[in-house]
Amino acid sequence: MASNRHLGRIIVLQSLYEWEFRTKAGDKNVDMDSIVAKNIEPYAKALGDVEFVHDLARGVLSESEALDKELQPMAPEWPIASISSVDRNVLRIGLFELTRRAKQVPPKVAINEAVELAKAFGSDNSSKFINGVLGTAYRNMGGEEKPNAEPKEAAEASSESADSKKESGEA
Numbered sequence: 001m002a003s004n005r006h007l008g009r010i011i012v013l014q015s016l017y018e019w020e021f022r023t024k025a026g027d028k029n030v031d032m033d034s035i036v037a038k039n040i041e042p043y044a045k046a047l048g049d050v051e052f053v054h055d056l057a058r059g060v061l062s063e064s065e066a067l068d069k070e071l072q073p074m075a076p077e078w079p080i081a082s083i084s085s086v087d088r089n090v091l092r093i094g095l096f097e098l099t100r101r102a103k104q105v106p107p108k109v110a111i112n113e114a115v116e117l118a119k120a121f122g123s124d125n126s127s128k129f130i131n132g133v134l135g136t137a138y139r140n141m142g143g144e145e146k147p148n149a150e151p152k153e154a155a156e157a158s159s160e161s162a163d164s165k166k167e168s169g170e171a
Contacts, residue, residue, distance in 0.1 A: 008053040016089040
């Protein structure tokens with residue numbers, strides 16, 4: 001059976017969101033492994049690699065403070081605590097995979113998966129915000145290209161550049 005890692009990441013996001021909500025509500029019995037197991041149950045057959053989900057959830061949770069410290073300078077206008085819980089956890093998942101799972105997950109995949117989670121579960125501008133922050137992280141790691149540039153945006157930028165050269169007589 002093939003693994004469905006996208007579904008796995010959705011389950012991790014839901015589990016992190018639930019863990020954060022229950023922790024803030026004062027639930028002293030909150031346990032990530034139990035939350036993940038409960039969230040996996042309806043999808044176990046379609047999911048395939050359940051260990052991937054458990055490892056990702058445990059990894060992001062155990063590294064959340066460090067991830068938050070790494071994320072803050074990449075979005076200085078947005079204190080981590082003021083970012084919505086969904087966006088904060090999508091950023092954590094994306095940065096965790098980008099920096100701590102780079103040998104297993106290619107950078108473009110890590111960023112694209114985070115952007116797709118943001119499109120599905122975040123607000124209207126979440127995907128652009130996530131892409132910008134994780135793109136900055138990627139470039140800070142030594143990645144050179146813009147990881148998730150839209151072809152349309154690139155074409156528009158190229159067209160605008162050509163138009164400005166024509167106006168100035170350079171073309």
